[in-house]
Amino acid sequence: MLKHLVIAAGLMGAFASGAAARDIRIGSECTYPPFNFRDAKGELQGFDIDVAREIGKRLNANLIFVCQQWDGMIPALLAGKFDLLLASMSITEDRKKTIDFSVPYRSSTARFIGPKTLKVSPVAADGKPNPAGLAGKTVGIQRSSTYEQYMTKEFAGAKVAQYDTVDNMLLDLQSNRIDLVFAGPIKLDGDFLQKPRGEKFSFIGPEINDVSYFGPGVGVGIRKADSALRDEVDAALTASFKDGSFKAINDRYWSFSVLP
Incomplete structure (x- = not known):
């Protein structure tokens, strides 16, 4: 009986853990190496993609990547095609009139x-x-x-x-x-x-x-209505800057820091 209870508790815990995860859709260009691109196997790779996966891990989220042409990126975000925009987009005052951004995670020059x-x-x-x-x-x-x-x-x-x-x-x-x-x-x-x-x-x-x-750098684009999600993304990025996780991603691509 005890064995059955332990197994049942384990299954309930696994189910609860799985239920806690949420889907977050990530919009990216998918044609911009080394930031976001498909490799020879068709798998999405790149700096932006790795940053997105780090955010997803910290938010306990299942990421769904959506490829979008650059000139339609912001309209697609506003239309709800995806939830976060990670496509090496610079934070500018003009863009901030329409969408919000996270803290910057890369310099922009x-x-x-x-x-x-x-x-x-x-x-x-x-x-x-x-x-x-x-x-x-x-x-x-x-x-x-x-x-x-x-x-x-x-x-x-x-x-x-x-x-x-x-x-x-x-x-x-x-x-x-x-x-x-x-x-x-x-x-x-x-x-x-x-x-x-x-x-x-x-x-x-x-x-x-x-x-x-x-602008002051490249950031994650977020709809203005999703301020709670923006705060979560900011917290995830800031934590990755502090604990070395972001540096590990940075060092896969460059011998210098790309943080602003």
Whole structure:
């Protein structure tokens, strides 16, 4: 009888534990290595994905990943297609009018890259944008991104080519269809310049850290109505920063910290 009670208690405990777990849907681009992408087996991998899984573990949640094109990311979140947005999205004042963000978990800056033989000066000696330095050149930017906003306002009149993904514009850069690419330096360095395909290219000009465009960093996007979930995500991220779990994720991808 006692044995049966022990087994029953164990089953009830397992059931209760399983019932306590909840489903949380995560929206991500799924085409942006090394942050979020599918590997050769079709499995989702990357820095953003690992951060999402760490959050899910701390929230005792079953994660369901939803792949979404970048330019429809915020509308899909607002429409309830997913609950959290983890897609290397910068926290900006414009976006905060529509959605909330967690505390930042990655820095957010920008930089130009182009052929090593290219002689241009997109940034002046005083650190200000220099549109004249890009005369006659075409710059690749990702559509609906902070980089597009920056180029449109700070390089008015510059010739730009818009792309759905960073990888597609890097392919055009390699094929000489465009002259430069303007995007996040962590992505450009680790996934392009440090690989054989990027050996003929380099950063051009200094890193651009304009908080008015690129915000204080990258965060998890959350609907404004889900303030309780936002607080849980903040607590999970903050705890991972303190106990070394986040550093372990960081170190899988880079030899330096990407925290702002």
